[in-house]
Amino acid sequence: MSDHFELLGLPRRYALDLRALEQAYLLRSRAVHPDFHTTATPAEQAASLALSAALNAAYATLRDPFRRADYLLNLYGGPSAEEHKQIPPEFLAEMLECREQLEQVRHNPQALADLEADFRRRQDQVIEQLAALFAELEKIPDHEPQHLDIRRRIRMLLNAARYIQGLLRDLHAPAP
Structure with a gap:
């Protein structure tokens, strides 16, 4: 599965244009929202629901600067909070x-x-x-x-x- 940045069609970097993030989210969520797939097969409805949930999670993560940093650090292979608890x-x-x-x-x-x-x-x-x-x-x-x-x-x-x-x-x- 793709990462949050890829899912939203955004570059993988910390500095994000929040309006571009919102626009990407709205565009993609309209296309996959389960309400627009009520006549689809059950498998297609399930896929729509899963993709919609993934988009919601990606958007929630990337719009928060601390969650975005934590997520991006994880993508870079950085230490988790459990692995590195040090504070100055x-x-x-x-x-x-x-x-x-x-x-x-x-x-x-x-x-x-x-x-x-x-x-x-x-x-x-x-x-x-x-x-x-x-x-x-x-x-x-x-x-x-x-x-x-x-x-x-x-x-x-x-x-x-x-x-x-x-x-x-x-x-x-x-x-x-």
């Missing part, structure tokens, strides 16, 4: 401070809004760093030692992004 120690210390801040301002709506803006800014910085690393990775042959180093750095960034996403989620969770 200074980043981890910073995230623990952020968690303490969150607990201190939990009942202050303005302070929570400021923290959310800070966490979103950090998230945007990670996305920019991922884009830069993937752009660098795409220029290097797979067999070069530098390729492996960049894949590991991407994994560390994705591991760090999980912390930021957790903080954003916890901002809106009810206080314990």
